[in-house]
Amino acid sequence: MVLKVLHQYLDECKVAFVAIANSPFDAANANRMTCIYRSLPSKEDQEILAYGCLGLRKDQTPDDLKNIIAGLCDGYRDLLNYNDFQQIFHDRDFIYMLRELAFKPSFTSTDSDLNKIYITPMNLVTALEDNFNGITSDEFKKLTKIFFHAIENKGPIFEQPTDNRGSNLYRDVTTIMSDSMQLTSVGRRSYGRYKLVIDESDAESVVRFLFQTKVLDPNRTTVFRLSDFPNDVNNELKKC
Incomplete structure (x- = not known):
């Protein structure tokens, strides 16, 4: 396990750290630390989290909202x-969805609405596409x-x-990624997220596709190739 490198330091009390994980640690690590397990929040806790992410107070929120x-x-x-989703979604996805609903400008909002939150069906679809x-x-x-x-x-x-x-309701993956690359610096700080793209081909097809569709700009993109071959493991990281 990757945390094995910490065993000596933990055993000799030379370093303190806080680890956050979605799964319990194995016995070798759990026996070296104090583990605190967080259960699924109650409905009340979930709503408190939601109002906090949206920047709202429940007693000042309209009934429809x-x-x-x-x-x-x-x-x-x-x-x-x-069960169909294999437990791949977690609180961070819910939190970032709420942050996007709170901070992303609405197409129908005006300057006088900047401090108001409007959650429309299409805004929700977009936020779900970006985060779930x-x-x-x-x-x-x-x-x-x-x-x-659930909302209905x-x-x-x-x-x-x-x-x-008269148009497609859902965006394709390429459009979702392209839109995310257009976020302003404020948008990235407020609700932007890193993107993980898994290329199962042996010829870097996905990377070339992202360049061809202009999701990525070749002139502004650095590609790091990390090899796990025995002779390459200890080599200095190289970019090309």
């Missing part, structure tokens, strides 16, 4: 109990239904958009 926030919390809890992705398109459609169904149970006026708008 309260229903949407309660539905988002219920939808996230329902998602965690949905990495799954197939069919799985993502199931995911959106979970959230919208709180207030029927919030309906899931349909595909009959």
